[in-house]
Amino acid sequence: MSASGSVSTVSRDDHLVLSSEDSSSPVESELELGLGLSLGGGGFIKAQQQASGGGGGGGQYARILTAKDFSSVVSSSSCLSSSSSSLSRGDYVAAGTKRSSDSVAAANGSSQVVGWPPIRAYRMNSMVNQAKSVASEEYNSMMENKRKNSLVEKTTDVCSKNSASAKGRTSPFVKVNMDGIPIGRKIDLNAHGCYESLVQTLEDMFHQPTTPSFVLLGSSVQEPTRPSKLLDGTSDYVLTYEDKEGDWMLVGDVPWGMFLGSVKRLRIMRTSEATGLAPRLQESNGRQRNRPI
Amino acid sequence: MESESKRKKESPNTAELAVTASFPDEVLEIVLSLLTSHRDRSSVSLVCKDWYRAERWSRTQVFIGNCYSVSPEILTRRFPNIRSVTLKGKPRFSDFNLVPPNWGADIHAWLVAFAAKYPFLEELRLKRMAVSDESLEFLASNFPNFKLLSLLSCDGFSTDGLAAIATHCKNLTELDIQENGIEDSSGSWLSCFPESFTSLEVLNFANLTSEVNTDALERLVSRCKSLKVLKVNKSISLEQLQRLLVRAPQLEELGTGSFLQDLTARPYADLESAFNNCKNIHTLSGLWEAVPLYLPALYNSCANLTFLNLSYTALQSGEFAKLVVHCPRLRRLWVLDTVEDKGLEAVGSNCPLLEELRVFPADPFDEEIIHGVTEEGFVAVSFGCRRLHYVLYFCRQMTNAAVATIVQNCPNFTHFRLCIMTPGLPDYLTNEPMDEAFGAVVKTCSKLQRLSVSGLLTDLTFEYIGKYAKNLETLSVAFAGRSDRGMQCVLEGCPKLRKLEIRDCPFGNEALLSGLEKYESMRSLWMSACNVTMNACRRLAKQMPRLNVEVMKEDGSDDSQADKVYIYRTVAGPRRDAPPSVLTL
Numbered sequence: 001m002s003a004s005g006s007v008s009t010v011s012r013d014d015h016l017v018l019s020s021e022d023s024s025s026p027v028e029s030e031l032e033l034g035l036g037l038s039l040g041g042g043g044f045i046k047a048q049q050q051a052s053g054g055g056g057g058g059g060q061y062a063r064i065l066t067a068k069d070f071s072s073v074v075s076s077s078s079c080l081s082s083s084s085s086s087l088s089r090g091d092y093v094a095a096g097t098k099r100s101s102d103s104v105a106a107a108n109g110s111s112q113v114v115g116w117p118p119i120r121a122y123r124m125n126s127m128v129n130q131a132k133s134v135a136s137e138e139y140n141s142m143m144e145n146k147r148k149n150s151l152v153e154k155t156t157d158v159c160s161k162n163s164a165s166a167k168g169r170t171s172p173f174v175k176v177n178m179d180g181i182p183i184g185r186k187i188d189l190n191a192h193g194c195y196e197s198l199v200q201t202l203e204d205m206f207h208q209p210t211t212p213s214f215v216l217l218g219s220s221v222q223e224p225t226r227p228s229k230l231l232d233g234t235s236d237y238v239l240t241y242e243d244k245e246g247d248w249m250l251v252g253d254v255p256w257g258m259f260l261g262s263v264k265r266l267r268i269m270r271t272s273e274a275t276g277l278a279p280r281l282q283e284s285n286g287r288q289r290n291r292p293i
Numbered sequence: 294m295e296s297e298s299k300r301k302k303e304s305p306n307t308a309e310l311a312v313t314a315s316f317p318d319e320v321l322e323i324v325l326s327l328l329t330s331h332r333d334r335s336s337v338s339l340v341c342k343d344w345y346r347a348e349r350w351s352r353t354q355v356f357i358g359n360c361y362s363v364s365p366e367i368l369t370r371r372f373p374n375i376r377s378v379t380l381k382g383k384p385r386f387s388d389f390n391l392v393p394p395n396w397g398a399d400i401h402a403w404l405v406a407f408a409a410k411y412p413f414l415e416e417l418r419l420k421r422m423a424v425s426d427e428s429l430e431f432l433a434s435n436f437p438n439f440k441l442l443s444l445l446s447c448d449g450f451s452t453d454g455l456a457a458i459a460t461h462c463k464n465l466t467e468l469d470i471q472e473n474g475i476e477d478s479s480g481s482w483l484s485c486f487p488e489s490f491t492s493l494e495v496l497n498f499a500n501l502t503s504e505v506n507t508d509a510l511e512r513l514v515s516r517c518k519s520l521k522v523l524k525v526n527k528s529i530s531l532e533q534l535q536r537l538l539v540r541a542p543q544l545e546e547l548g549t550g551s552f553l554q555d556l557t558a559r560p561y562a563d564l565e566s567a568f569n570n571c572k573n574i575h576t577l578s579g580l581w582e583a584v585p586l587y588l589p590a591l592y593n594s595c596a597n598l599t600f601l602n603l604s605y606t607a608l609q610s611g612e613f614a615k616l617v618v619h620c621p622r623l624r625r626l627w628v629l630d631t632v633e634d635k636g637l638e639a640v641g642s643n644c645p646l647l648e649e650l651r652v653f654p655a656d657p658f659d660e661e662i663i664h665g666v667t668e669e670g671f672v673a674v675s676f677g678c679r680r681l682h683y684v685l686y687f688c689r690q691m692t693n694a695a696v697a698t699i700v701q702n703c704p705n706f707t708h709f710r711l712c713i714m715t716p717g718l719p720d721y722l723t724n725e726p727m728d729e730a731f732g733a734v735v736k737t738c739s740k741l742q743r744l745s746v747s748g749l750l751t752d753l754t755f756e757y758i759g760k761y762a763k764n765l766e767t768l769s770v771a772f773a774g775r776s777d778r779g780m781q782c783v784l785e786g787c788p789k790l791r792k793l794e795i796r797d798c799p800f801g802n803e804a805l806l807s808g809l810e811k812y813e814s815m816r817s818l819w820m821s822a823c824n825v826t827m828n829a830c831r832r833l834a835k836q837m838p839r840l841n842v843e844v845m846k847e848d849g850s851d852d853s854q855a856d857k858v859y860i861y862r863t864v865a866g867p868r869r870d871a872p873p874s875v876l877t878l
Binding site: 113114115116117118119120121122123124126127173185186187188190191192193197201204205 | 390472586609611687797
């Protein structure tokens with residue numbers, strides 16, 4: 001790592017879980033501790049605290065520069081004076097010109113260097129629009145043709161209220177973390193029409209030969225008879241998600257469309273950690289959860 | 294050959310030309326008309342006056358890489374018999390919003406000149422030009438033989454313009470609308486093709502979003518028996534696609550619509566059988582919102598695929614790997630980085646004939662680290678695909694060692710475009726600059742024509758480029774280099790350099806002015822957010838009258854700094870259509 005600390009990369013040894021700015025509320029931190037994401041020494045919490053301290057400081061991770069990085073005008077002399085082997089990125093504000101967010105940046109809700117990475121505006125707009133265009137009606141009607149044990153009620157009218165556009169999400173990807181694995185993944189919810197498809201993909205993603213009894217889904221879509229282990233609680237892990245209100249819920253309770261509309265992120269939790277999850281929420285929120293653990 | 298064009302050849306005044314003197318013009322023109330390469334034709338025209346004359350009469354296609362390098366008058370005066378024109382307009386960085394709107398490159402003046410001089414114009418291919426509906430209407434009404442319209446990365450028109458084309462161009466064979474800034478108000482343009490119209494061979498409207506009348510589309514596809522390329526937009530459902538495929542089993546290139554739909558068993562089987570029936574499909578794209586469930590319908594079609602474009606489909610590694618197993622003949626592949634390294638490993642294992650790979654980022658602005666592809670995926674492909682020569686790769690980390698391995702496996706790179714998405718990122722294992730990576734590329738890949746560099750780079754990278762990249766024609770540089778020396782090395786060392794585009798680098802006046810002699814042999818130079826001043830630009834403009842030196846000013850910036858500089862050679866003199874924010878010096 002460089003002395004200035006602003007040129008940084010993720011070293012494979014760091015095992016930091018990189019959390020987004022939105023996971024900085026105290027309630028969530030508490031919840032994270034309770035669920036015991038194992039990283040040794042609460043490293044995850046440290047990372048969270050660092051991250052919540054602002055996007056500019058924080059832990060060692062590489063990222064796309066934001067306008068904050070370019071807020072100071074750097075004179076040309078400083079560009080050429082740096083003789084160390086690692087330049088800080090500030091040196092590249094060579095002419096000290098102002099950066100302005102373009103329309104694509106606005107669409108993504110964050111400011112960044114204009115025209116970087118070099119992707120055609122058309123392609124950028126396509127990716128953003130893809131996320132918004134899918135209506136959950138389509139997903140719900142797909143459910144009716146699934147041959148598996150249906151865990152989802154047919155609630156077309158509910159889904160129409162919770163269409164994907166209500167997600168308010170510009171990116172179709174949600175983070176997925178699994179207990180015991182330091183680096184989280186992201187998954188495109190729009191690519192799945194039902195829980196089975198989602199869970200099957202997660203199983204592929206997180207499959208590790210060393211993890212005992214890691215079976216989220218007992219079968220592929222072609223075998224309708226084997227039940228979903230993840231969703232009926234017989235696996236060592238359960239799949240949970242955090243909803244818009246910040247509550248952690250078990251996946252599979254609600255119709256797919258409603259799930260899509262409220263999911264913020266996913267966590268594959270050890271069953272032992274998840275014990276008492278529903279009852280705890282019942283107590284704290286007074287809401288009925290009718291899933292036995 | 295037009296008889297009124299014949300002129301008595303003058304007797305040559307050197308001994309060497311004595312041989313060609315007896316070569317009749319007519320024969321010479323026939324021979325030259327067989328030459329198709331623009332460069333060959335340029336060379337031919339320089340041999341002697343006779344050949345210059347013969348070449349200009351026999352030329353039917355013209356390619357203009359920078360629309361401001363020549364004027365419509367000069368073009369039409371020199372080449373009287375043009376049937377096909379390709380024009381490129383704005384600098385490439387306009388694709389990334391770095392060029393002010395209304396910059397120029399308007400096609401209209403060209404069309405007016407063509408209407409007068411090339412009334413039999415058949416083909417028009419435009420890239421990064423400003424095209425209005427009025428221009429499209431003008432085009433549709435003034436060229437009775439018009440056959441082919443291709444618009445790539447253009448802007449300024451709407452679907453009304455397309456309606457004019459569909460309505461009036463009775464001989465249209467190709468309508469190819471790609472990645473344009475188009476105002477898409479309605480899909481009714483498609484219904485404007487008259488029922489008597491049957492000549493269409495290529496139809497690409499994948500870029501548009503409005504729904505088209507599917508009945509009209511079906512009828513159009515049914516009656517155009519020569520239709521080879523059909524690329525529909527997102528609004529076309531799987532069921533509708535199936536109906537189209539059934540009517541066009543001769544298709545060679547297919548762009549699907551939305552691949553997301555509720556399909557019960559019967560329609561799925563129909564879809565699969567429709568695909569199976571199209572035995573000539575070698576190019577597949579579209580697949581918007583593809584759900585893995587329906588991809589198996591494609592598996593049989595994939596056996597003959599040579600080009601698969603999944604760059605709008607967010608497939609995960611597992612489902613992508615299952616698909617790619619069925620594509621052994623693939624030569625070109627475009628994907629999103631959602632397929633990850635594992636997906637690329639599958640490519641390496643299954644596609645030995647692969648020549649081109651483009652990996653686009655699904656989530657480029659995400660500030661957290663998510664997966665996507667790393668150096669491992671690229672390396673895996675290089676081991677399995679030794680014929681790889683074109684790569685565009687967006688990633689978040691890279692190492693010098695990986696790139697060295699890659700080019701060792703694939704020394705035939707002609708296009709190496711590596712984008713490490715965080716500017717100025719070093720080798721993540723050694724923390725060193727990425728100089729050695731690009732050094733390896735230029736040392737090993739002697740055929741390299743196009744290079745895009747990224748990551749933390751010192752002047753050493755550019756020393757390597759200047760020293761080894763003797764066939765390099767296009768170089769793109771961002772957030773790199775340490776001093777003027779970097780840019781100077783490139784300008785001094787790369788004899789075939791035609792396009793140089795630089796942004797956010799510490800190159801200044803000395804570097805700019807070191808290329809004085811060079812710029813006339815290049816198509817263009819772009820420098821933005823560097824250390825160039827207005828005075829240096831003025832000096833350059835003064836000393837090189839055959840260059841246009843244009844500076845784009847940004848609001849509120851220092852008056853002495855030249856924020857964005859675009860320099861290009863021209864025989865047409867300074868342009869008169871620049872907006873106020875663009876100063877021609």
